[in-house]
Amino acid sequence: MEQGQQIDWYQLIEIQNKLITKTEEKQNEIIIIKKELGQQKRLGLKTLKQKFINNELLKTDFLRRKEMIIKEYQTKRKTLDQQLDSLIIENQDHYAKLGSLQHNPATRTLKKQYQDELKNLQNTKPATKDKQNYNLYFVNINLQKTKIKNLSPAITKKNYILTFVTIPILVLIGFLTTFLFYLPHSLNQGWGFNWINISYLGAFILIFLLLVIGTIYTVLLVKDSAKMLVVDRETSYWKSAFTGFVANFFDTLGIGSFAISVVMLNNFKISKDSKKLPGILNVGCTIPVIFEAIIFMTAVKVDITTLIVLIVASILGAYLGAAIANKINARIMKLVIGGCLLVIAILMILSQPGVDVLTSLNGNSTTLLQPGTWWKLPVTAIIYVGLGILMSLGIGFYAPAMAVIAMMGMDITVAFPVMMGACAFLIPVGATKFIKDKNYSPKIAGAMAVGGVFGVISAFLLVFIGIKIGLGLSDSEFLIWFKWIVITISIYTSGMLFFDFWKETVLLQNKKR
Numbered sequence: 001m002e003q004g005q006q007i008d009w010y011q012l013i014e015i016q017n018k019l020i021t022k023t024e025e026k027q028n029e030i031i032i033i034k035k036e037l038g039q040q041k042r043l044g045l046k047t048l049k050q051k052f053i054n055n056e057l058l059k060t061d062f063l064r065r066k067e068m069i070i071k072e073y074q075t076k077r078k079t080l081d082q083q084l085d086s087l088i089i090e091n092q093d094h095y096a097k098l099g100s101l102q103h104n105p106a107t108r109t110l111k112k113q114y115q116d117e118l119k120n121l122q123n124t125k126p127a128t129k130d131k132q133n134y135n136l137y138f139v140n141i142n143l144q145k146t147k148i149k150n151l152s153p154a155i156t157k158k159n160y161i162l163t164f165v166t167i168p169i170l171v172l173i174g175f176l177t178t179f180l181f182y183l184p185h186s187l188n189q190g191w192g193f194n195w196i197n198i199s200y201l202g203a204f205i206l207i208f209l210l211l212v213i214g215t216i217y218t219v220l221l222v223k224d225s226a227k228m229l230v231v232d233r234e235t236s237y238w239k240s241a242f243t244g245f246v247a248n249f250f251d252t253l254g255i256g257s258f259a260i261s262v263v264m265l266n267n268f269k270i271s272k273d274s275k276k277l278p279g280i281l282n283v284g285c286t287i288p289v290i291f292e293a294i295i296f297m298t299a300v301k302v303d304i305t306t307l308i309v310l311i312v313a314s315i316l317g318a319y320l321g322a323a324i325a326n327k328i329n330a331r332i333m334k335l336v337i338g339g340c341l342l343v344i345a346i347l348m349i350l351s352q353p354g355v356d357v358l359t360s361l362n363g364n365s366t367t368l369l370q371p372g373t374w375w376k377l378p379v380t381a382i383i384y385v386g387l388g389i390l391m392s393l394g395i396g397f398y399a400p401a402m403a404v405i406a407m408m409g410m411d412i413t414v415a416f417p418v419m420m421g422a423c424a425f426l427i428p429v430g431a432t433k434f435i436k437d438k439n440y441s442p443k444i445a446g447a448m449a450v451g452g453v454f455g456v457i458s459a460f461l462l463v464f465i466g467i468k469i470g471l472g473l474s475d476s477e478f479l480i481w482f483k484w485i486v487i488t489i490s491i492y493t494s495g496m497l498f499f500d501f502w503k504e505t506v507l508l509q510n511k512k513r
Contacts, residue, residue: 015094016091016094019087019090019091019094019230020091020230020231022087023084023087023088023091023230023231024231026083026084026087027084027231027438028275030080030081030083030084030438031437031438031439033080034077034080034437037073037076037077038073040073041069041070041073044069045066045069045070048062048065048066048069049062084438088227088228088230088231091230091231092227092230094230111148114144114147114148115148117144118141118144118145118148121137121140121141121144122141124137125137155229155237155443157226157227157229160225160226160229160237160443160446161222161226163446163447163450164218164222164446164449164450166450166453166454167218167287167291167449167450167453170291170453170454170456170457171211171291171294171453173457174291174294174295174298174456174457174460175294175298177460177461177465178295178298178299179298201304202304202307202308203297203298203302203304203307203417206297206307206308206311206421207293207294207297207298210290210293210294210297210421210424210425211294213290213424213425213428214287214290214291214294217286217287217290217428217431217432218287220432220435221283221286221287221435221445221446221449222446224435224438224442225435225442225443225445225446226442226446228438228442228443229442229443231441231442231443232441232442232443232444235270235441235443235444236268236270237443237447238447239268239270240265240270240284240443240444240445240446240447240448240451241447241448241450241451242264242451243261243264243265243268243270243448243451244261244284244285244288244447244448244449244450244451244452244455245451245452245454245455245458246260246264246455247260247261247264247285247448247452247455248285248288248289248292248451248452248453248455248456248459249455249456249458249459250459251285251288251289251292251398251452251455251456252292252455252456252459252460252463253459253463253485253489254398254399254402254415254416254419254485254486254489255398255489255492256397256398256399256493257281257285257288257452258281258285259496261280261281261284261285261448262277262281265277265280265444270444275439276439276440276441278434279431279434279437279439279440279441279445280440280441280444280445280448282427282430282431282434282440283431283434283435283440283445283449284444284445284446284447284448284449284452285427285448285449285452286427286428286431286449287449287452287453288449288452288453288455288456289420289423289424289427290424290428291453291456291457292416292420292424292456293417293420293421293423293424294424295456295457295460296413296416296417296420296421297417297421299460299464300411300413300414300416300417302367302414302417302418303367303368303369305367305369305377306367306368306369306377306414306418307417307418307421309377309381310380310381310384310418310422311418311421311422311425313380313381313382313384313385313388314384314385314387314388314391314397314401314418314419314422314426315388315422315425315426316385316388317384317385317386317387317388317389317390317391318388318389318391318422318426319388320385320388320389321388321389321390321391331500331501331504331505331508332501333390334497334498334500334501334504335497335498335501337390337400337497338493338494338495338496338497338498338501339494340400340403341399341400341403341490341491341493341494341497342490342491342494344403344406344407344490345403345487345490345491345494348403348406348483348486348487348490349487365409365410365411367410368380368408368410376408380404380405380408383404384401384404384418384422387400387401387404388422391426397419397422397423398415398419398489399486399489399490399492399493399494400493401415401418401419402415402419402486402489402490403486403490405418406483406486412482412483412486413482467481
């Protein structure tokens with residue numbers, strides 16, 4: 001690389017880093033201001049409503065002032081977004097120049113030189129006794145790694161958008177695999193393409209709604225995150241995508257994705273800003289969860305009334321939980337739910353073939369509306385409202401949802417379309433708010449979304465196609481095998497909840513001291 005190119009390179013890196021820092025500071029500032037504006041709006045509307053109730057305002061004045069407060073709030077938010085967008089546009093120009101320079105052959109030569117220098121440096125590691133030289137050695141190593149990282153090509157906006165093209169392709173693969181292979185080989189005969197079957201028609205309508213929601217959400221995510229790539233220039237796209245793949249692979253089996261995602265993001269040192277972590281998790285997992293719901297609503301036979309009632313109950317619980325979150329002791333609830341899950345896991349073990357103590361729990365029903373047991377549907381719905389409340393407090397939903405279905409003597413796979421359907425209708429609401437507030441890391445969340453869809457289809461093909469059909473298991477044999485997975489998940493989740501309770505209790509005691 002010629003000297004002039006090197007000067008341009010380092011000048012560009014310096015400008016880029018300053019702009020990224022400035023953009024991130026502005027982004028955080030706007031998030032705080034938006035929260036304050038939202039509080040002012042709510043307070044203003046509350047005061048106005050009270051005046052109207054006290055007959056201090058006529059209805060016309062009340063409506064006019066209400067409109068003014070809302071309009072003023074929207075105008076201020078729009079101004080803030082425009083300020084941030086102007087910085088991003090300025091940043092994009094340098095990002096494009098940086099990308100073209102990184103693909104320059106001379107840049108690749110310089111990167112190879114830096115890599116050779118790093119190897120030579122690593123071979124001259126000083127003895128640990130020489131503390132000063134040892135610390136200086138690690139400083140030089142990190143500086144050299146940063147130089148190599150800066151020379152690594154950044155993902156372009158075009159390539160980023162193209163990765164999302166894989167999502168509809170994988171959705172199509174999921175549909176075709178389910179209809180053409182899974183259903184014909186399953187013992188759930190009749191659960192095929194039959195418009196007369198009211199359960200199937202109801203599930204199809206829900207699937208269509210989820211496809212519409214998923215399409216709108218994907219367009220919103222791509223539109224916003226593609227232009228924000230510059231903010232995450234140093235973030236690894238492929239590590240983020242791998243995190244999404246692993247987390248949603250296990251999520252498809254009912255283990256959950258948030259805890260796994262947090263562990264992997266921390267281990268890979270991907271997410272530097274912990275304040276954006278909730279946004280990353282919600283935004284990155286929305287598309288995979290919608291895909292999960294679509295697959296399982298197609299593949300698993302379940303009475304449409306049971307499905308809709310339990311989904312609505314879960315959603316209702318989540319909204320109630322958001323409203324009363326501050327009034328519930330989440331720490332104590334973790335202890336209670338952990339204990340319940342452990343008891344249920346033990347009961348499920350006692351019901352397994354070979355143990356045969358509680359054979360009444362080995363049900364394979366696909367409905368809660370069986371003659372003589374009508375009470376099961378309202379009782380389960382009430383329990384699911386409670387689980388929805390716990391979900392809004394950050395307590396896992398999947399394990400308790402599956403355990404309850406098992407305790408009601410149902411086919412345990414019925415829990416999958418229910419719990420994933422509930423999450424698929426819930427999670428886009430919160431994720432959309434994170435996107436609009438730009439309170440997430442676009443590149444990480446976008447990569448997790450794409451990797452997550454691959455994880456979902458891989459888990460479905462491996463477990464529900466490969467193991468069940470590949471090994472020639474009947475539905476009853478597969479349920480026995482799969483129930484052991486659910487028992488393992490329940491014990492694992494119970495242990496995690498006990499650990500969280502202990503950890504939070506210790507922190508609370510330390511604060512008191």
